[in-house]
Amino acid sequence: MTDSFVKPETISERQTSQTTGNLFRRVFAIPEVGVLLPLVGFIVIFYLINPAFLNPDNLAAMVRAMSFIGVIALGQTFLLISGAFDLSVGSVAGLSAIVCSALMVRYHWSIPAAILGGLATGAVTGLINSFAVLKLGVPAFITTLGMLNIAKGVDYLISKGYTIYPLPDAVNQFGTAEPFNTSWSFVIFVIMAVIFAFVLARTSYGRKLYAVGGNPEVARLAGISPAKIQLSGFVLVGMCASLSGMLLMARIVTGSPTIGFGWELNVIAGVVIGGVSLFGGSGSIPGAIIGLTIMQVVTNGLVVAKMDPYWQTVAIGLIMIVAVAIDILRRKSKTVSL
DSSP states (O other): OOOOSHHHHHHHHHHHHHHHHHHHHHHHHSSSHHHHHHHHHHHHHHHOOOOGGGOOHHHHHHHHHHHHHHHHHHHHHHHHHHOOOOOOOOHHHHHHHHHHHHHHHHOOOOOHHHHHHHHHHHHHHHHHHHHIIIISOOHHHHHHHHHHHHHHHHHHHHHHHBBOOOOOOHHHHHOOOOGGSHHHHHHHHHHHHHHHHHHHHHHHHHHHHHHHOOHHHHEEEEEEEEHHHHHHHHHHHHHHHHHHHHHHHHTSSSSSSSTTTTHHHHHHHHHHHHOOOOOOSSHHHHHHHHHHHHHHHHHHHHHHTTTTTTTHHHHHHHHHHHHHHHHHHHHHHHHHHO
């Protein structure tokens, strides 16, 4: 005869199995986990190709390089979540570095005053972008692409195509210092990342960013001004770009007109890989940082693997296409589930 009851230990095993399954589902439901796995995969692949990839000096070089893009990505994450984006960040970074260095070298401004001048440059470009997008109704793609060229042109008008130097000794000492075997730019990036993550996850401003990016009309009915939120995002990302440009200026101890060249696509690709939607309403700072790390790992890994450096550009382009495709599929899956 078949037993008409289930043994207690069988029930316990089943409950344990269900608990374990639920735990795995909860873990993999975390958006950042889906981005973290490819990062681990890339690290393992490049380590197997060349163990020097995980050399402490190489890792330090990677985090130093990532910090400049990372500072801008923090502001870009806020703006993207609100439903807008800025393609001019690379040129704004370069323009701000040139403005800051020119104020110090040519006009003998104090270092703090010159830094404020650089930050003001980014804030003004952000205000101009927001005015064109929010008041004139010009699409963000056209507006910020136009600002990219304007900032680049003004950059070369000020510099005449030449580097500006010598910078004050204090700037040189700050830029070339290597605290914790990294750089002050990386330390600043980490501090900013903590602050931005807290603001996005724990404050009413962060909730407003998600609300505006998710559904502007619903946000407006809730008493939130989408225009004000996006304006703050444009100004913030402009100032982040300015800070990043000045940090690299200090690192290379000259004001170079080539600072920021091509950064805009790297920033967008990195944060989108990290789960920040191009269409607004979703994303996180930890995810954006993981996405940026993937970009840096792939770029550096190709160098360590002794691949042709031009493959870096190809890889970034492919990664960006894949990231946007994943973003679109993610949104479609959410729509279907609703």
